[in-house]
Amino acid sequence: MLALALVGALTVVALAVLGLGGALTVRQRVIGAVDAAALAAADAASGAVPGAPCVLAARVAGAGGAVLGSCEIDGLIATVSATARIGAVSFSARARAGPPP
Secondary structure (H helix, E strand, C coil): CHHHHHHHHHHHHHHHHHHHHHHHHHHHHHHHHHHHHHHHHHHHHHCCCCCCHHHHHHHHHHHCCCEEEEEEEECCEEEEEEEEEECCEEEEEEEEECCCC
16 A cells, blocks of 8 residues: 555656646747847848848747747847747746847
């Protein structure tokens, strides 16, 4: 009986660790996607690459597994936010890119 309880407890702990690992992976993915989207939007705003900054940011965020939430262009500075979900949990991140001050 004790062995069965121990196996059950270890199974619960293992599933919790796997769930946490998956959530942290999604969090890092959305952070990377929003960073890349901000850089792409800033490049488009500066004219370094062709296209509309926010359209390009949405495409890059989508390629990174995230959904673009907002996109603001102020001169050559782009500020974007994006979200990604794992199950019922939603992760969001915000990034800013542009020339140095």
